[in-house]
Amino acid sequence: MRIGDLAQETGVSRRLLRYYEEQGLLRPVRQANGYREYTAAHVAVVRHIRTLLAAGLPTAVIGGLLHCVHDDGDRLVPSPCPGMIAGLRRERGRLTETITRLQASQDVLDTLLAAAIREHGDL
DNA sequence: TTTCTTACA
DNA sequence: TGTAAGAA
Secondary structure, three states: OOHHHHHHHHOOOHHHHHHHHHOOOOOOEEOOOOOEEOOHHHHHHHHHHHHHHHOOOOHHHHHHHHHHEEEOOOOEEEOOOOOHHHHHHHHHHHHHHHHHHHHHHHHHHHHHHHHHHHHHOOO
16 A cells, blocks of 8 residues: 555554654555555554554654564564563653653642642632 | 655744 | 645
């Protein structure tokens, strides 16, 4: 299928699909006319990319991870891949840091909010 | 009609 | 990311 079909089946824009390719996340075969040719496997890969992106992983990391994972129909199945475990733990650590920063931000707002309500009430 | 690349709001 | 331009 061509990029337009993949875009329709995944809900991801053509622009974004080309961007994913630039980032090394997709490897469509090129036809003689230069058109990108995708397969059903790519549809699954795009789903995985969206899942990992939503999980907070950078596209650069996803690019490497996709080589360590295969599709069993609808889930990501890890395959033997050197460094994958360590890499995932490292990313998890980054997420922990992000959560900590966000929690601190929320605390600041909670304090301000409580003070505002105490002194001026609601509305 | 659809896609390609490159570049810019 | 969207969109525009020019070509295939």
